[in-house]
Amino acid sequence: MDKFFSNRLFDVLRKRILLVSDFICYVIKTKRVYEPPSPEDGCRVLVDRLWPRGLGKNRAAVDVWLKEVAPSGSLRKWFGHKPERWEEFKRRFFMELSRQPDGVRKLLELEEKHGTVSLLYSAKDTVHNNATALKEYIEQMKKG
Template sequence: MFVVKRVYDAPAVEDGFRVLVDRLWPRGLTKEKAKIDLWLKEVAPSTELRRWFHHEAPLFDEFTQRYDAELDANPGPVDQLRELGRTHPVVTLLVGARDPELNQGVVLERYLERHPR
């Protein structure tokens, strides 16, 4: 099972295996405080796509399509997440975005649900 959580929220036992899925390290957060098990920046949106989207709600649908295409073209990191999902009861996808519903973690979670392989 995959869940999405802000990396700035306090870690919890229920988080299971914690994976940061951002290309950039979250500002002002130490590694000790973040309690991240894996930083998988290769699964994050490209720098160009991230800058284009800039977390603007009207662009979210187009962002989702473009990010899905990037995930299709880069199966290695996605497969790594799938394997983690098979070996851990819960995998928490951590994002630095402020908006809990319009971010790459939500898109990635949906992608993993639709493409379980």
């Protein structure tokens, strides 16, 4: 009787584990690199081409620096963090990203490995920045 019960319990638990694993969420967040790190950040990925001013490597707590998914220097300078250029910036940035499949693939692999990935950026504007645009690009890509 005990053996039957333990085998039955094992089967039930195994089925529940498989069911739960089908619903594991992958999350991409954005966060200013100057904000303190937290466990909820998951894998912290810096997505700026230049290292943030005045920020030491220890304080930044960056796990991965993916320069290849940052906007080109010329696009970054053209944008100049002007909100009125946001839509055109995204259009141009998405074109650049489409030519950088290896960088985007690395980011997706990090998401799959860690579950949660925080895209770190140094811009002061929390809405109009390359990390927000990159997150939007990835979400559109996943939808097909």
